[in-house]
Amino acid sequence: MTTKWDILPLPIVIEIISWLNQDSVTDLSLVSKQLNNIIANEPGNKNKIIPVFEIRGNSAWKFANKLRHHFLSNSTANQLQVYQLMRFNDVHKFGRNDAPIPHPTQLLHILKNVQMKGITTLDISSPFPTCCTNWILSYILPNILPQLRGVDFSNTDISDGILQRFSQFCPHLEKITLQNNNNTFGISLSGYSMCSSKNLKEINMDDTVFYMYDRIADLNNHQEMFLFYQCCRALQFKFVRNAPPVLRLLRSDLTPENMRMLRLERPGIELVN
Template sequence: MRRANANNNNNNHNYDRDRNNRKRRPSFLTPSIVGDDSIAGRTRRQKRAIASKWDLQTSIILEIISWLDQDSLMNLSLVSKQLHDIITTDEPGNKNKIRPIFEISGRSTLKFYQNLQHHFLNKETKGKLQRYQIMSFKDSSKLKGDQKSDHKLREMVKNIQMNGIVSLYLSSSSSRDEIDSALLLTLPYILPKLQEVDFSNVCYGHLILWQFLNTCPLLEKLTSNNNRNHYHVSGYEMQYSKNLKEINMNNSTFVVFVDDRKISDLNNHHEIFMFHECCKALEHVSIRYMNWNFSLGHNFNNDEDRKLILIQNILIKFVRNAPPTLHWFRSDLTPDNMTMLRMERPGIELLN
Protein backbone atom coordinates (compact mmCIF):
# COMPACT_ATOMS: atom_id res chain seq x y z
CA MET A 1 0.00 0.00 0.00
CA ARG A 2 2.86 2.35 0.83
CA ARG A 3 4.43 1.59 -2.49
CA ALA A 4 1.24 2.39 -4.24
CA ASN A 5 0.95 5.67 -2.38
CA ALA A 6 4.54 6.54 -3.23
CA ASN A 7 3.86 5.95 -6.86
CA ASN A 8 0.82 8.15 -6.67
CA ASN A 9 2.85 10.91 -5.02
CA ASN A 10 5.53 10.68 -7.69
CA ASN A 11 2.92 10.84 -10.41
CA ASN A 12 1.36 13.91 -8.86
CA HIS A 13 4.76 15.57 -8.57
CA ASN A 14 5.58 14.89 -12.22
CA TYR A 15 2.19 16.24 -13.29
CA ASP A 16 2.74 19.49 -11.35
CA ARG A 17 6.22 19.89 -12.83
CA ASP A 18 4.98 19.41 -16.39
CA ARG A 19 2.18 21.86 -15.80
CA ASN A 20 4.62 24.49 -14.51
CA ASN A 21 6.91 23.92 -17.46
CA ARG A 22 4.00 24.46 -19.80
CA LYS A 23 3.22 27.71 -18.06
CA ARG A 24 6.81 28.91 -18.42
CA ARG A 25 7.09 27.84 -22.08
CA PRO A 26 7.38 30.95 -24.24
CA SER A 27 4.54 31.57 -26.64
CA PHE A 28 5.42 31.63 -30.32
CA LEU A 29 3.22 34.18 -32.08
CA THR A 30 2.99 34.40 -35.83
CA PRO A 31 5.15 37.35 -36.75
CA SER A 32 3.32 40.17 -38.48
CA ILE A 33 4.41 40.87 -42.03
CA VAL A 34 5.50 44.44 -42.13
CA GLY A 35 4.38 46.36 -45.22
CA ASP A 36 1.41 44.19 -46.30
CA ASP A 37 -0.86 47.21 -46.61
CA SER A 38 1.74 49.30 -48.36
CA ILE A 39 2.48 46.54 -50.87
CA ALA A 40 -1.23 46.01 -51.60
CA GLY A 41 -1.72 49.74 -51.95
CA ARG A 42 1.23 50.03 -54.31
CA THR A 43 -0.13 47.15 -56.42
CA ARG A 44 -3.52 48.80 -56.70
CA ARG A 45 -1.90 52.09 -57.70
CA GLN A 46 0.15 50.32 -60.34
CA LYS A 47 -2.97 48.67 -61.74
CA ARG A 48 -4.75 51.99 -61.89
CA ALA A 49 -1.77 53.55 -63.62
CA ILE A 50 -1.63 50.73 -66.15
CA ALA A 51 -5.38 50.94 -66.74
CA SER A 52 -5.17 54.67 -67.34
CA LYS A 53 -2.56 54.07 -70.04
CA TRP A 54 -4.15 50.90 -71.43
CA ASP A 55 -4.97 51.21 -75.11
CA LEU A 56 -6.68 48.59 -77.22
CA GLN A 57 -5.28 48.19 -80.69
CA THR A 58 -7.33 50.32 -83.04
CA SER A 59 -7.82 47.44 -85.46
CA ILE A 60 -9.52 45.39 -82.71
CA ILE A 61 -11.78 48.30 -81.78
CA LEU A 62 -12.77 48.85 -85.40
CA GLU A 63 -13.71 45.19 -85.75
CA ILE A 64 -15.91 45.39 -82.63
CA ILE A 65 -17.52 48.63 -83.80
CA SER A 66 -18.33 47.17 -87.22
CA TRP A 67 -20.88 44.80 -85.62
CA LEU A 68 -22.79 47.40 -83.61
CA ASP A 69 -26.05 49.17 -84.40
CA GLN A 70 -26.59 52.89 -83.85
CA ASP A 71 -27.89 52.58 -80.27
CA SER A 72 -24.94 50.40 -79.27
CA LEU A 73 -22.52 52.82 -80.90
CA MET A 74 -23.91 55.73 -78.89
CA ASN A 75 -23.60 53.75 -75.65
CA LEU A 76 -20.05 52.65 -76.46
CA SER A 77 -18.95 56.20 -77.22
CA LEU A 78 -19.62 57.06 -73.55
CA VAL A 79 -17.24 54.40 -72.18
CA SER A 80 -13.96 56.24 -72.75
CA LYS A 81 -12.45 59.18 -74.57
CA GLN A 82 -10.54 56.83 -76.86
CA LEU A 83 -13.73 55.08 -78.00
CA HIS A 84 -15.59 58.38 -78.29
CA ASP A 85 -12.91 59.81 -80.58
CA ILE A 86 -12.84 56.73 -82.80
CA ILE A 87 -16.62 56.56 -83.15
CA THR A 88 -17.37 60.26 -83.58
CA THR A 89 -14.40 61.44 -85.64
CA ASP A 90 -13.06 60.48 -89.05
CA GLU A 91 -10.97 57.56 -87.82
CA PRO A 92 -9.35 55.86 -90.85
CA GLY A 93 -10.90 52.45 -91.45
CA ASN A 94 -14.05 53.05 -89.39
CA LYS A 95 -17.07 52.66 -91.65
CA ASN A 96 -19.63 52.31 -88.86
CA LYS A 97 -20.17 55.75 -87.36
CA ILE A 98 -22.91 57.45 -85.41
CA ARG A 99 -25.19 58.93 -88.02
CA PRO A 100 -27.53 61.87 -87.40
CA ILE A 101 -31.21 60.84 -87.35
CA PHE A 102 -34.08 62.94 -88.68
CA GLU A 103 -37.04 61.62 -86.66
CA ILE A 104 -40.59 62.39 -87.72
CA SER A 105 -43.80 62.20 -85.73
CA GLY A 106 -47.18 63.74 -86.40
CA ARG A 107 -50.63 63.12 -87.80
CA SER A 108 -50.69 64.93 -91.15
CA THR A 109 -48.72 64.10 -94.30
CA LEU A 110 -49.51 67.54 -95.71
CA LYS A 111 -48.24 69.27 -92.57
CA PHE A 112 -45.04 67.22 -92.71
CA TYR A 113 -44.26 68.39 -96.24
CA GLN A 114 -45.30 71.97 -95.48
CA ASN A 115 -42.78 72.08 -92.61
CA LEU A 116 -40.06 70.66 -94.83
CA GLN A 117 -40.83 73.16 -97.55
CA HIS A 118 -40.65 76.01 -95.03
CA HIS A 119 -37.21 74.86 -93.84
CA PHE A 120 -35.92 74.55 -97.40
CA LEU A 121 -36.77 78.20 -98.04
CA ASN A 122 -34.18 79.14 -95.42
CA LYS A 123 -30.61 78.66 -96.65
CA GLU A 124 -29.22 77.89 -93.20
CA THR A 125 -31.82 75.30 -92.20
CA LYS A 126 -31.69 73.80 -95.69
CA GLY A 127 -27.97 73.18 -95.21
CA LYS A 128 -28.55 71.62 -91.80
CA LEU A 129 -31.15 69.24 -93.22
CA GLN A 130 -28.58 67.90 -95.69
CA ARG A 131 -26.44 66.65 -92.78
CA TYR A 132 -28.96 64.02 -91.71
CA GLN A 133 -28.27 60.47 -92.89
CA ILE A 134 -31.22 58.55 -91.41
CA MET A 135 -34.91 59.37 -91.69
CA SER A 136 -37.05 57.58 -89.14
CA PHE A 137 -40.81 57.72 -88.62
CA LYS A 138 -41.83 57.18 -85.02
CA ASP A 139 -45.16 55.69 -86.09
CA SER A 140 -45.86 56.25 -89.76
CA SER A 141 -49.40 54.84 -89.51
CA LYS A 142 -50.46 57.98 -87.62
CA LEU A 143 -49.75 60.24 -90.58
CA LYS A 144 -52.93 60.66 -92.56
CA GLY A 145 -53.70 62.36 -95.83
CA ASP A 146 -56.57 62.86 -98.22
CA GLN A 147 -56.99 62.54 -101.97
CA LYS A 148 -57.54 66.28 -102.33
CA SER A 149 -53.96 66.99 -101.28
CA ASP A 150 -52.26 64.33 -103.44
CA HIS A 151 -51.61 66.67 -106.36
CA LYS A 152 -50.40 69.39 -104.01
CA LEU A 153 -47.92 66.97 -102.42
CA ARG A 154 -46.47 66.02 -105.79
CA GLU A 155 -45.85 69.68 -106.55
CA MET A 156 -44.28 70.33 -103.14
CA VAL A 157 -41.74 67.50 -103.32
CA LYS A 158 -40.26 68.93 -106.53
CA ASN A 159 -38.50 71.54 -104.42
CA ILE A 160 -37.44 69.24 -101.57
CA GLN A 161 -34.45 66.92 -101.68
CA MET A 162 -32.60 65.55 -98.66
CA ASN A 163 -29.47 64.27 -100.37
CA GLY A 164 -27.81 63.16 -97.14
CA ILE A 165 -30.45 60.56 -96.26
CA VAL A 166 -29.25 57.04 -97.09
CA SER A 167 -31.49 55.04 -94.72
CA LEU A 168 -35.26 55.20 -94.26
CA TYR A 169 -37.10 53.45 -91.42
CA LEU A 170 -40.87 53.35 -91.70
CA SER A 171 -42.30 51.70 -88.61
CA SER A 172 -45.83 50.95 -87.55
CA SER A 173 -47.25 49.86 -84.22
CA SER A 174 -49.29 47.18 -85.98
CA SER A 175 -49.12 45.50 -89.38
CA ARG A 176 -52.90 45.93 -89.61
CA ASP A 177 -52.68 49.73 -89.73
CA GLU A 178 -52.88 51.39 -93.12
CA ILE A 179 -50.30 54.04 -94.01
CA ASP A 180 -51.06 57.02 -96.17
CA SER A 181 -50.25 55.94 -99.73
CA ALA A 182 -49.52 59.55 -100.73
CA LEU A 183 -46.71 59.64 -98.18
CA LEU A 184 -45.20 56.40 -99.46
CA LEU A 185 -45.49 57.41 -103.12
CA THR A 186 -43.83 60.81 -102.63
CA LEU A 187 -41.01 59.93 -100.21
CA PRO A 188 -38.77 58.41 -102.92
CA TYR A 189 -38.67 61.76 -104.74
CA ILE A 190 -37.14 63.62 -101.79
CA LEU A 191 -34.60 60.84 -101.03
CA PRO A 192 -32.62 60.37 -104.27
CA LYS A 193 -29.53 58.93 -102.51
CA LEU A 194 -31.45 56.31 -100.53
CA GLN A 195 -29.54 53.04 -100.03
CA GLU A 196 -31.62 51.24 -97.39
CA VAL A 197 -35.34 51.10 -96.61
CA ASP A 198 -37.24 49.22 -93.92
CA PHE A 199 -40.99 48.66 -94.42
CA SER A 200 -41.43 46.14 -91.59
CA ASN A 201 -44.99 46.02 -90.22
CA VAL A 202 -46.03 48.53 -92.87
CA CYS A 203 -49.09 47.67 -94.92
CA TYR A 204 -48.49 48.74 -98.51
CA GLY A 205 -49.06 47.47 -102.02
CA HIS A 206 -46.55 46.30 -104.60
CA LEU A 207 -46.89 49.65 -106.41
CA ILE A 208 -45.14 51.35 -103.48
CA LEU A 209 -42.23 48.95 -103.70
CA TRP A 210 -42.00 49.50 -107.44
CA GLN A 211 -41.97 53.28 -106.88
CA PHE A 212 -39.08 53.16 -104.42
CA LEU A 213 -36.91 50.82 -106.46
CA ASN A 214 -37.62 52.68 -109.68
CA THR A 215 -37.00 56.16 -108.22
CA CYS A 216 -34.05 55.37 -105.91
CA PRO A 217 -31.43 53.71 -108.15
CA LEU A 218 -28.84 53.45 -105.35
CA LEU A 219 -31.04 51.27 -103.14
CA GLU A 220 -29.05 48.26 -101.88
CA LYS A 221 -30.99 46.89 -98.91
CA LEU A 222 -34.72 46.18 -98.69
CA THR A 223 -36.42 44.99 -95.49
CA SER A 224 -40.12 44.27 -95.45
CA ASN A 225 -40.97 41.80 -92.71
CA ASN A 226 -44.52 41.01 -91.60
CA ASN A 227 -46.24 42.44 -94.66
CA ARG A 228 -49.73 41.09 -95.29
CA ASN A 229 -49.76 42.29 -98.91
CA HIS A 230 -48.12 40.11 -101.53
CA TYR A 231 -44.99 40.23 -103.67
CA HIS A 232 -44.49 38.64 -107.05
CA VAL A 233 -42.22 35.65 -106.66
CA SER A 234 -40.28 36.71 -109.76
CA GLY A 235 -39.25 40.01 -108.15
CA TYR A 236 -41.24 41.98 -110.71
CA GLU A 237 -41.62 45.02 -108.43
CA MET A 238 -37.84 45.23 -108.06
CA GLN A 239 -36.85 44.80 -111.69
CA TYR A 240 -35.46 48.34 -112.06
CA SER A 241 -33.10 48.01 -109.12
CA LYS A 242 -29.62 47.25 -110.43
CA ASN A 243 -27.80 47.57 -107.10
CA LEU A 244 -30.06 45.57 -104.77
CA LYS A 245 -27.79 43.42 -102.57
CA GLU A 246 -29.96 42.43 -99.62
CA ILE A 247 -33.60 41.35 -99.33
CA ASN A 248 -35.33 40.60 -96.02
CA MET A 249 -38.97 39.53 -96.43
CA ASN A 250 -39.67 37.23 -93.50
CA ASN A 251 -43.24 36.33 -92.60
CA SER A 252 -44.62 38.00 -95.71
CA THR A 253 -46.52 36.71 -98.75
CA PHE A 254 -45.46 35.60 -102.22
CA VAL A 255 -47.98 35.15 -104.99
CA VAL A 256 -47.39 32.61 -107.78
CA PHE A 257 -49.46 33.01 -110.94
CA VAL A 258 -50.02 30.53 -113.74
CA ASP A 259 -47.33 32.23 -115.82
CA ASP A 260 -44.86 31.71 -112.97
CA ARG A 261 -44.97 27.90 -113.05
CA LYS A 262 -41.60 27.81 -114.81
CA ILE A 263 -40.06 29.12 -111.58
CA SER A 264 -40.51 25.68 -109.98
CA ASP A 265 -39.37 23.63 -112.99
CA LEU A 266 -36.07 22.10 -111.90
CA ASN A 267 -35.22 20.63 -115.30
CA ASN A 268 -36.01 23.45 -117.71
CA HIS A 269 -36.00 27.25 -118.01
CA HIS A 270 -32.95 27.75 -115.81
CA GLU A 271 -33.04 31.49 -116.45
CA ILE A 272 -36.45 31.77 -114.76
CA PHE A 273 -36.35 31.41 -110.99
CA MET A 274 -37.37 33.28 -107.85
CA PHE A 275 -36.16 36.92 -107.90
CA HIS A 276 -34.74 36.44 -111.40
CA GLU A 277 -35.87 39.97 -112.31
CA CYS A 278 -33.82 41.63 -109.57
CA CYS A 279 -31.01 39.28 -108.63
CA LYS A 280 -28.01 40.61 -110.54
CA ALA A 281 -26.19 41.83 -107.42
CA LEU A 282 -27.89 39.88 -104.61
CA GLU A 283 -25.64 38.86 -101.71
CA HIS A 284 -28.00 38.27 -98.79
CA VAL A 285 -31.61 36.98 -98.88
CA SER A 286 -33.90 36.09 -95.98
CA ILE A 287 -37.43 34.81 -96.70
CA ARG A 288 -38.17 32.65 -93.68
CA TYR A 289 -41.76 31.82 -92.63
CA MET A 290 -43.16 32.95 -95.96
CA ASN A 291 -46.82 32.58 -96.86
CA TRP A 292 -47.48 31.39 -100.40
CA ASN A 293 -50.54 32.18 -102.47
CA PHE A 294 -50.81 30.06 -105.61
CA SER A 295 -53.10 31.20 -108.40
CA LEU A 296 -52.75 27.94 -110.28
CA GLY A 297 -56.28 26.71 -110.51
CA HIS A 298 -59.23 25.78 -108.38
CA ASN A 299 -58.47 24.28 -104.95
CA PHE A 300 -54.70 24.19 -105.50
CA ASN A 301 -54.08 26.12 -102.26
CA ASN A 302 -56.00 23.46 -100.37
CA ASP A 303 -53.65 20.70 -101.51
CA GLU A 304 -50.93 21.03 -98.86
CA ASP A 305 -48.75 18.22 -100.20
CA ARG A 306 -48.55 19.73 -103.68
CA LYS A 307 -47.90 23.16 -102.20
CA LEU A 308 -44.99 21.92 -100.09
CA ILE A 309 -43.37 20.21 -103.07
CA LEU A 310 -43.79 23.30 -105.22
CA ILE A 311 -42.37 25.61 -102.54
CA GLN A 312 -39.32 23.42 -102.05
CA ASN A 313 -38.74 23.28 -105.81
CA ILE A 314 -38.91 27.08 -106.03
CA LEU A 315 -36.35 27.47 -103.25
CA ILE A 316 -34.07 24.77 -104.67
CA LYS A 317 -34.11 26.34 -108.13
CA PHE A 318 -33.25 29.74 -106.69
CA VAL A 319 -30.16 28.42 -104.91
CA ARG A 320 -29.01 26.51 -107.98
CA ASN A 321 -29.36 29.49 -110.31
CA ALA A 322 -28.65 32.43 -108.00
CA PRO A 323 -25.82 34.73 -109.09
CA PRO A 324 -22.29 34.06 -107.82
CA THR A 325 -22.59 37.14 -105.62
CA LEU A 326 -25.07 35.36 -103.30
CA HIS A 327 -23.37 34.07 -100.15
CA TRP A 328 -26.20 33.93 -97.54
CA PHE A 329 -29.73 32.51 -97.85
CA ARG A 330 -32.25 31.89 -95.07
CA SER A 331 -35.50 30.19 -95.99
CA ASP A 332 -37.85 27.30 -95.25
CA LEU A 333 -35.80 24.71 -97.10
CA THR A 334 -35.96 21.26 -95.53
CA PRO A 335 -32.79 19.92 -93.85
CA ASP A 336 -32.37 17.27 -96.56
CA ASN A 337 -32.60 19.81 -99.35
CA MET A 338 -30.16 22.10 -97.56
CA THR A 339 -27.67 19.23 -97.29
CA MET A 340 -28.01 18.52 -101.01
CA LEU A 341 -27.60 22.18 -101.99
CA ARG A 342 -24.55 22.68 -99.78
CA MET A 343 -22.80 20.12 -101.96
CA GLU A 344 -23.87 21.95 -105.13
CA ARG A 345 -23.30 25.55 -103.94
CA PRO A 346 -20.74 25.43 -101.09
CA GLY A 347 -20.20 29.18 -101.36
CA ILE A 348 -23.72 29.92 -100.08
CA GLU A 349 -24.45 29.73 -96.36
CA LEU A 350 -27.89 28.13 -95.99
CA LEU A 351 -29.95 28.63 -92.85
CA ASN A 352 -33.48 28.12 -91.54
Protein backbone atom coordinates in the same frame (compact mmCIF):
# COMPACT_ATOMS: atom_id res chain seq x y z
CA MET B 1 -16.47 55.74 -64.89
CA THR B 2 -14.03 58.02 -66.72
CA THR B 3 -11.08 56.65 -64.78
CA LYS B 4 -11.98 53.09 -65.76
CA TRP B 5 -12.10 54.03 -69.43
CA ASP B 6 -8.76 55.85 -69.13
CA ILE B 7 -6.93 52.69 -68.14
CA LEU B 8 -8.17 50.74 -71.18
CA PRO B 9 -5.93 50.69 -74.27
CA LEU B 10 -7.43 52.58 -77.22
CA PRO B 11 -7.79 49.46 -79.45
CA ILE B 12 -9.92 47.79 -76.76
CA VAL B 13 -12.14 50.88 -76.43
CA ILE B 14 -12.61 50.95 -80.21
CA GLU B 15 -13.44 47.23 -80.23
CA ILE B 16 -16.09 47.76 -77.52
CA ILE B 17 -17.61 50.64 -79.50
CA SER B 18 -17.75 48.52 -82.63
CA TRP B 19 -20.27 46.16 -80.99
CA LEU B 20 -22.72 48.87 -79.94
CA ASN B 21 -25.89 49.93 -81.73
CA GLN B 22 -26.56 53.55 -82.55
CA ASP B 23 -28.50 54.32 -79.36
CA SER B 24 -25.73 52.85 -77.21
CA VAL B 25 -23.00 54.73 -79.10
CA THR B 26 -24.91 57.98 -78.56
CA ASP B 27 -25.26 57.26 -74.82
CA LEU B 28 -21.58 56.37 -74.55
CA SER B 29 -20.55 59.64 -76.20
CA LEU B 30 -22.15 61.47 -73.27
CA VAL B 31 -20.11 59.65 -70.62
CA SER B 32 -16.97 61.77 -71.03
CA LYS B 33 -15.21 64.17 -73.38
CA GLN B 34 -12.57 61.51 -73.98
CA LEU B 35 -15.13 58.97 -75.23
CA ASN B 36 -16.95 61.60 -77.23
CA ASN B 37 -13.68 62.49 -78.97
CA ILE B 38 -12.86 58.83 -79.69
CA ILE B 39 -16.30 58.19 -81.19
CA ALA B 40 -16.34 61.38 -83.26
CA ASN B 41 -12.71 61.84 -84.29
CA GLU B 42 -10.64 58.68 -83.82
CA PRO B 43 -9.76 57.36 -87.34
CA GLY B 44 -9.79 53.76 -86.13
CA ASN B 45 -13.41 53.96 -84.98
CA LYS B 46 -15.81 53.02 -87.79
CA ASN B 47 -18.95 53.06 -85.65
CA LYS B 48 -19.73 56.77 -85.86
CA ILE B 49 -22.92 58.44 -84.67
CA ILE B 50 -25.26 58.66 -87.65
CA PRO B 51 -27.23 61.93 -87.86
CA VAL B 52 -30.94 60.96 -87.68
CA PHE B 53 -33.80 62.98 -89.16
CA GLU B 54 -36.71 61.75 -87.03
CA ILE B 55 -40.31 62.56 -87.92
CA ARG B 56 -43.06 62.62 -85.33
CA GLY B 57 -46.70 63.40 -85.96
CA ASN B 58 -49.47 61.96 -88.10
CA SER B 59 -50.19 64.48 -90.86
CA ALA B 60 -48.86 64.17 -94.40
CA TRP B 61 -49.89 67.80 -95.05
CA LYS B 62 -47.81 69.08 -92.13
CA PHE B 63 -44.84 66.90 -93.05
CA ALA B 64 -44.78 68.21 -96.64
CA ASN B 65 -45.33 71.86 -95.73
CA LYS B 66 -42.77 71.91 -92.89
CA LEU B 67 -40.13 70.27 -95.06
CA ARG B 68 -40.80 72.75 -97.86
CA HIS B 69 -40.57 75.63 -95.37
CA HIS B 70 -37.12 74.43 -94.25
CA PHE B 71 -35.94 74.46 -97.86
CA LEU B 72 -36.97 78.08 -98.41
CA SER B 73 -33.74 79.07 -96.64
CA ASN B 74 -30.47 78.00 -98.27
CA SER B 75 -28.71 77.74 -94.92
CA THR B 76 -31.43 75.51 -93.43
CA ALA B 77 -31.58 73.44 -96.60
CA ASN B 78 -27.81 72.87 -96.43
CA GLN B 79 -28.04 71.86 -92.77
CA LEU B 80 -30.63 69.23 -93.66
CA GLN B 81 -28.20 67.59 -96.07
CA VAL B 82 -26.01 66.28 -93.21
CA TYR B 83 -28.64 63.75 -92.08
CA GLN B 84 -28.02 60.16 -93.19
CA LEU B 85 -30.97 58.28 -91.66
CA MET B 86 -34.65 59.25 -91.92
CA ARG B 87 -36.91 57.54 -89.40
CA PHE B 88 -40.67 57.81 -88.87
CA ASN B 89 -42.24 57.24 -85.45
CA ASP B 90 -45.74 55.73 -85.36
CA VAL B 91 -45.83 55.45 -89.13
CA HIS B 92 -49.04 53.39 -88.85
CA LYS B 93 -50.82 56.54 -87.61
CA PHE B 94 -49.51 58.76 -90.38
CA GLY B 95 -52.23 60.50 -92.41
CA ARG B 96 -55.13 59.38 -90.23
CA ASN B 97 -56.11 62.91 -89.21
CA ASP B 98 -55.59 64.55 -92.61
CA ALA B 99 -58.67 66.34 -93.86
CA PRO B 100 -59.06 66.51 -96.73
CA ILE B 101 -57.05 63.43 -97.61
CA PRO B 102 -54.23 64.67 -99.87
CA HIS B 103 -53.61 63.29 -103.32
CA PRO B 104 -49.94 62.32 -103.92
CA THR B 105 -49.62 64.84 -106.77
CA GLN B 106 -50.61 67.63 -104.37
CA LEU B 107 -47.85 66.68 -101.95
CA LEU B 108 -45.33 66.26 -104.76
CA HIS B 109 -46.18 69.77 -105.93
CA ILE B 110 -45.52 71.12 -102.42
CA LEU B 111 -42.22 69.21 -102.29
CA LYS B 112 -41.04 70.28 -105.74
CA ASN B 113 -37.24 70.78 -105.72
CA VAL B 114 -37.05 69.41 -102.16
CA GLN B 115 -34.40 66.68 -101.88
CA MET B 116 -32.44 65.40 -98.91
CA LYS B 117 -29.40 64.01 -100.70
CA GLY B 118 -27.58 62.99 -97.52
CA ILE B 119 -30.22 60.40 -96.56
CA THR B 120 -28.96 56.93 -97.45
CA THR B 121 -31.18 54.91 -95.09
CA LEU B 122 -34.96 55.12 -94.58
CA ASP B 123 -36.74 53.44 -91.68
CA ILE B 124 -40.46 53.44 -92.35
CA SER B 125 -41.11 50.24 -90.41
CA SER B 126 -43.69 49.65 -87.71
CA PRO B 127 -42.85 48.09 -84.32
CA PHE B 128 -45.79 45.71 -84.75
CA PRO B 129 -47.72 44.28 -87.72
CA THR B 130 -50.10 46.83 -89.20
CA CYS B 131 -52.43 46.94 -92.17
CA CYS B 132 -52.84 50.70 -92.42
CA THR B 133 -49.43 52.16 -93.31
CA ASN B 134 -49.98 55.43 -95.15
CA TRP B 135 -49.39 54.65 -98.83
CA ILE B 136 -49.35 58.35 -99.74
CA LEU B 137 -46.27 58.86 -97.57
CA SER B 138 -44.55 55.88 -99.17
CA TYR B 139 -45.48 57.25 -102.60
CA ILE B 140 -43.80 60.65 -102.16
CA LEU B 141 -40.65 59.66 -100.28
CA PRO B 142 -38.73 58.23 -103.27
CA ASN B 143 -38.89 61.64 -104.95
CA ILE B 144 -37.09 63.42 -102.11
CA LEU B 145 -34.49 60.73 -101.31
CA PRO B 146 -32.48 60.25 -104.54
CA GLN B 147 -29.38 58.85 -102.77
CA LEU B 148 -31.24 56.19 -100.80
CA ARG B 149 -29.35 52.91 -100.40
CA GLY B 150 -31.37 51.02 -97.80
CA VAL B 151 -35.04 51.01 -96.80
CA ASP B 152 -36.91 49.10 -94.08
CA PHE B 153 -40.66 48.50 -94.56
CA SER B 154 -40.99 45.77 -91.90
CA ASN B 155 -44.45 45.16 -90.40
CA THR B 156 -46.14 47.30 -93.03
CA ASP B 157 -48.54 46.54 -95.85
CA ILE B 158 -46.76 48.13 -98.80
CA SER B 159 -47.49 46.74 -102.23
CA ASP B 160 -45.64 46.05 -105.47
CA GLY B 161 -46.55 49.54 -106.67
CA ILE B 162 -44.69 51.23 -103.80
CA LEU B 163 -41.65 48.98 -104.24
CA GLN B 164 -41.65 49.86 -107.92
CA ARG B 165 -41.55 53.61 -107.17
CA PHE B 166 -38.56 53.19 -104.84
CA SER B 167 -36.88 51.05 -107.48
CA GLN B 168 -37.41 53.69 -110.18
CA PHE B 169 -36.64 56.88 -108.27
CA CYS B 170 -33.85 55.61 -105.98
CA PRO B 171 -31.24 54.28 -108.45
CA HIS B 172 -28.63 53.59 -105.75
CA LEU B 173 -30.88 51.28 -103.72
CA GLU B 174 -28.90 48.29 -102.45
CA LYS B 175 -30.94 46.81 -99.60
CA ILE B 176 -34.67 46.27 -99.05
CA THR B 177 -36.02 44.93 -95.76
CA LEU B 178 -39.65 43.87 -95.62
CA GLN B 179 -40.25 41.50 -92.71
CA ASN B 180 -43.75 40.36 -91.75
CA ASN B 181 -45.64 41.88 -94.66
CA ASN B 182 -49.15 40.40 -94.75
CA ASN B 183 -50.54 42.51 -97.57
CA THR B 184 -53.46 40.70 -99.19
CA PHE B 185 -52.07 41.44 -102.65
CA GLY B 186 -48.58 40.26 -101.72
CA ILE B 187 -45.26 40.93 -103.41
CA SER B 188 -44.37 39.30 -106.71
CA LEU B 189 -41.80 36.50 -106.45
CA SER B 190 -40.62 37.40 -109.94
CA GLY B 191 -39.04 40.57 -108.54
CA TYR B 192 -40.79 42.69 -111.18
CA SER B 193 -41.39 45.56 -108.73
CA MET B 194 -37.64 45.81 -108.10
CA CYS B 195 -36.38 45.28 -111.65
CA SER B 196 -35.20 48.91 -111.98
CA SER B 197 -32.85 48.50 -109.00
CA LYS B 198 -29.66 47.68 -110.86
CA ASN B 199 -27.57 47.93 -107.67
CA LEU B 200 -29.79 45.77 -105.45
CA LYS B 201 -27.61 43.41 -103.41
CA GLU B 202 -29.73 42.30 -100.47
CA ILE B 203 -33.40 41.66 -99.75
CA ASN B 204 -34.78 40.46 -96.41
CA MET B 205 -38.43 39.42 -96.61
CA ASP B 206 -38.98 36.82 -93.91
CA ASP B 207 -42.63 35.98 -93.18
CA THR B 208 -43.88 38.08 -96.09
CA VAL B 209 -46.84 37.16 -98.30
CA PHE B 210 -45.89 36.60 -101.95
CA TYR B 211 -47.77 35.76 -105.11
CA MET B 212 -46.27 33.80 -107.96
CA TYR B 213 -46.94 32.40 -111.40
CA ASP B 214 -46.99 28.65 -112.04
CA ARG B 215 -44.04 28.98 -114.43
CA ILE B 216 -41.72 29.99 -111.57
CA ALA B 217 -42.49 26.72 -109.78
CA ASP B 218 -41.95 24.67 -112.96
CA LEU B 219 -38.19 24.11 -112.81
CA ASN B 220 -38.23 21.59 -115.65
CA ASN B 221 -39.87 23.64 -118.42
CA HIS B 222 -39.05 27.17 -117.26
CA GLN B 223 -35.59 27.03 -115.76
CA GLU B 224 -34.96 30.66 -116.69
CA MET B 225 -37.72 31.76 -114.27
CA PHE B 226 -36.68 31.53 -110.66
CA LEU B 227 -37.46 33.52 -107.52
CA PHE B 228 -36.67 37.22 -108.01
CA TYR B 229 -35.23 36.48 -111.45
CA GLN B 230 -36.18 39.95 -112.72
CA CYS B 231 -33.98 41.74 -110.18
CA CYS B 232 -30.99 39.42 -109.80
CA ARG B 233 -28.28 41.42 -111.59
CA ALA B 234 -26.41 42.30 -108.39
CA LEU B 235 -28.49 40.40 -105.84
CA GLN B 236 -26.46 38.51 -103.25
CA PHE B 237 -29.12 37.22 -100.83
CA LYS B 238 -32.06 35.43 -102.40
CA PHE B 239 -33.79 32.06 -102.44
CA VAL B 240 -33.37 30.44 -105.85
CA ARG B 241 -32.32 27.05 -107.11
CA ASN B 242 -31.21 27.90 -110.65
CA ALA B 243 -29.61 31.20 -109.66
CA PRO B 244 -26.74 33.12 -111.28
CA PRO B 245 -23.26 32.91 -109.70
CA VAL B 246 -23.81 35.99 -107.50
CA LEU B 247 -25.80 33.91 -104.97
CA ARG B 248 -23.65 33.47 -101.87
CA LEU B 249 -26.07 32.93 -98.97
CA LEU B 250 -29.45 31.20 -98.59
CA ARG B 251 -31.53 31.46 -95.41
CA SER B 252 -34.62 29.26 -95.33
CA ASP B 253 -36.54 26.58 -93.44
CA LEU B 254 -35.60 23.82 -95.88
CA THR B 255 -35.48 20.24 -94.66
CA PRO B 256 -32.04 18.71 -94.05
CA GLU B 257 -32.58 16.49 -97.11
CA ASN B 258 -33.21 19.48 -99.38
CA MET B 259 -30.22 21.30 -97.93
CA ARG B 260 -27.97 18.32 -98.67
CA MET B 261 -29.27 18.28 -102.25
CA LEU B 262 -28.58 21.99 -102.69
CA ARG B 263 -25.06 21.65 -101.27
CA LEU B 264 -24.33 19.04 -103.95
CA GLU B 265 -25.78 21.22 -106.72
CA ARG B 266 -24.38 24.56 -105.50
CA PRO B 267 -21.37 23.99 -103.21
CA GLY B 268 -20.50 27.71 -103.31
CA ILE B 269 -23.67 28.70 -101.43
CA GLU B 270 -23.65 29.10 -97.65
CA LEU B 271 -26.91 27.58 -96.33
CA VAL B 272 -28.34 29.02 -93.10
CA ASN B 273 -31.40 27.51 -91.41
